Amino acid sequence: MPPATAALPSETLRDVLARVVEIPELRATYEKFLDLDAVTLADLPVLTKETLAGALNGVIRQARSRPHGAYVYGSGGTTGTPRLSLVPTGMFVEDITRHWQPLASDDILVNFNTPGRMWSSHNFFNAVAHHAGAVTIPLGAVDNDELADWLDFVDQLGATALDATPSQIARILEFCDSTGRPLPAFRKLLWTGEGYSKRAAEITRRLMPDGRLYGVYGSTESWVIGVNEPDCPTDTFHVVPYQHVEIEDGVVLVTNTHPESVNPILRYRIGDLGEFVDCPCGRPDRALRIRGRDDPQLKFSSILLLPTDVTEVARAVSGVRDVQLVLFRHGQPDERMEIRLLVQPDTPREDIERLVHQRVVTQVYKLGFAVGSAPDRLAVRVVDELVTSAQTQKTPLVVHAEKAGVAPSAPVGGQD
Incomplete structure (x- = not known):
């Protein structure tokens, strides 16, 4: 059987709680748990990205009193209001x-x-x-x-x-x-x-x-949670000892127990879905398989859909190498979506655009109905490159055009 979540030793949990209570913005939420004779992780609230961001000033003050240095890293947001994280040097x-x-x-x-x-x-x-x-x-x-x-x-x-x-x-x-x-x-x-x-x-x-693949999984806030080696599937990671992972209703929660941890990572909702599995690499320790994001729904043209539902239909078309969704004026009455495709060389562009468009509007639940009276809201474009973050070099599945400074693609054919 795949390993279940082990209990976090009470002494370790109290050490983490004591560090969290030192942060003024979090003290009222957590100090009452230190007075309990017995406390478990399940007794504690889930820490969200918003709550962690609101504690930044206290985290910085705490970091200045530590005997080791810390880096300030950006974990998202905008250039005007970045989400910041502190990690020991x-x-x-x-x-x-x-x-x-x-x-x-x-x-x-x-x-x-x-x-x-x-x-x-x-x-x-x-x-x-x-x-x-x-x-x-x-x-x-x-x-x-x-x-x-x-x-x-x-x-x-x-x-x-x-x-x-x-x-x-x-x-x-x-x-x-x-x-x-x-x-x-x-x-x-x-x-x-x-x-x-x-x-x-x-x-x-x-x-x-x-070639041998070596990956790490985590976030700037929690830091490395798990590691991946050549004999592991690329969605499966072995949890490092200073991290404690829970799966609650399929959602990954992580607690960083390292004494040098600067961020108060206590039941932190990292934003992913996961499950514990036996890794085929043969290592006896528990492994965490990442199944996707836990906040994946996208509202477009008054319907809720999963971006992966769209991209999986598109990727199933022969000749398609990769897919990205670009949203223009998202949330406005005239919002539009472009499904951008990377295709194999010598693939007829107009033919594959038409085929992907036809399959998406017929196979993605309600999408065809939503754009039926306004077909210009959905376009499929073959492009030479997908939009990649200049800072992180990641290729996001969904791009909000105005935030990313992306212009619509020139029509190549088919649906307009």
């Missing part, structure tokens, strides 16, 4: 690499994650490589028009591994595939930030059949 790397060792001292790692702008992944992978005694090339994200020269450069240095988001990995491998450029001698791919998509998995299998 050691980033728990020593604890993580006791259970996850993607690099050895003879590796040369190319760090493709974006540095700066309070983004955390670049610093994290530099630290992982340092701990392993590996050589690091802290390159950062590279645009396609510079990619050939930089790949030549890292090839000359003998790079053996890269780290990036799965979107970046797919883009780099697709660039080599489409241009005929030999891939550098990468034997390891380190990834985080988003799920390992079908698009990334397909091109990885084809171009790097012997």
